[in-house]
Amino acid sequence: MLRQLIFKTDKRCLYKFTYNMGIKGAIGLSRFKKRLKKGAFFPAFHFISVTDDCNLNCQGCWVTGKKTNASMDPEMLDSIITQSKEKGSYFFGILGGEPLMYKPLFEVFRKHSDCYFQLFTNGTLLTPSIAGQLRKLANVTPLISFEGDQDVADLRRGGKNVYEKTQAAIDHATGAGLITGVAMSVCKSNLELAFSDEFIHSLIERGVIYLWYYIYRPVGKDATIELALSQDEIEQLRTFLVEARTRFNIVIIDAYWDQNGKGLCPAASGLSHHINASGDIEPCPVIQFATNNVADGELEHSYRNSGFLEEFKSEIPLRTSGCIVMEDPQWLVEQVKKHNARDSSGRGNEAQRLKEMPNVPSHSSAKKIREKRWIYRFAKKHAFFGLGAYG
Numbered sequence: 298m299l300r301q302l303i304f305k306t307d308k309r310c311l312y313k314f315t316y317n318m319g320i321k322g323a324i325g326l327s328r329f330k331k332r333l334k335k336g337a338f339f340p341a342f343h344f345i346s347v348t349d350d351c352n353l354n355c356q357g358c359w360v361t362g363k364k365t366n367a368s369m370d371p372e373m374l375d376s377i378i379t380q381s382k383e384k385g386s387y388f389f390g391i392l393g394g395e396p397l398m399y400k401p402l403f404e405v406f407r408k409h410s411d412c413y414f415q416l417f418t419n420g421t422l423l424t425p426s427i428a429g430q431l432r433k434l435a436n437v438t439p440l441i442s443f444e445g446d447q448d449v450a451d452l453r454r455g456g457k458n459v460y461e462k463t464q465a466a467i468d469h470a471t472g473a474g475l476i477t478g479v480a481m482s483v484c485k486s487n488l489e490l491a492f493s494d495e496f497i498h499s500l501i502e503r504g505v506i507y508l509w510y511y512i513y514r515p516v517g518k519d520a521t522i523e524l525a526l527s528q529d530e531i532e533q534l535r536t537f538l539v540e541a542r543t544r545f546n547i548v549i550i551d552a553y554w555d556q557n558g559k560g561l562c563p564a565a566s567g568l569s570h571h572i573n574a575s576g577d578i579e580p581c582p583v584i585q586f587a588t589n590n591v592a593d594g595e596l597e598h599s600y601r602n603s604g605f606l607e608e609f610k611s612e613i614p615l616r617t618s619g620c621i622v623m624e625d626p627q628w629l630v631e632q633v634k635k636h637n638a639r640d641s642s643g644r645g646n647e648a649q650r651l652k653e654m655p656n657v658p659s660h661s662s663a664k665k666i667r668e669k670r671w672i673y674r675f676a677k678k679h680a681f682f683g684l685g686a687y688g
Contacts, residue, residue: 362518
């Protein structure tokens, strides 16, 4: 992995990753912790959905079925990034829909060259030309979603030849010298692939630096609850992750467990929050309710005065260290009523869907398994290696 980083990664990409992401990220996290000690609050980083538009139609996607797709005003996106930088936050996850369909995207990356961006993409639009542009920018890591083999990918993603296009995207990205990641939403239909040595070795051989596993969460118009993992399967995943980190020369990330195997909820920690394409400030991408919008005024003011977000930090830890959407969606509905939060899903029926949704196991159901490798114990303890994404 180190050889890949040093000898095959573009030198400017490596520098931007080390400085913008590594050094600035550590400083930003330190400032976040200091704010918490003072009773102040502003997330360490944001995940921003820049557009609802997408060329696929995936199962369990939170943007499907919207009455009208939104696209974030470039000035709003610029304001979010600028205000975050003033708080010492220079890392942003860029989501969609498919963010490569957002036309102002590269201009935003270029303007904020002092930041680091993680681009969550399905990969089907990541051409050699796009990879070349990302190489010139040097401050973006593509995280390419890989949802299954030839038999599963088209069904899960609602497209044609998705597996082949995703494979090509990986080669375009690594061939351009980008720090490239692959993500998998682990569910019943791709569990075997997730645990496959052959699959992981193929990514290593092709120059992928990190592999990000997150658990499938049934949301959106086509929630497909039957794909959700059982308690036993979640425990298998946790066991696999701990063992895999000792066997494979690739960074393996999760956003669920700390160094001792205790469950984590980024929304409850306040480490990160999500802003959708309409500017609504949500606890996380799959909790599609909001009481504030970026257009309301300064972000700091919105966070400081949001009782809705504040109760996530105080109430969820009393109930679970897992995912409240999966384990107790009915409680979430009650919180929405209590705070008069509006439905930000764009479908208009999210509260009713959650009210009718059966409870399913989440990562808190796995037994506590301590990380074996010291580097993961250290990173998770001091920096939360999963980075609080929508894991």
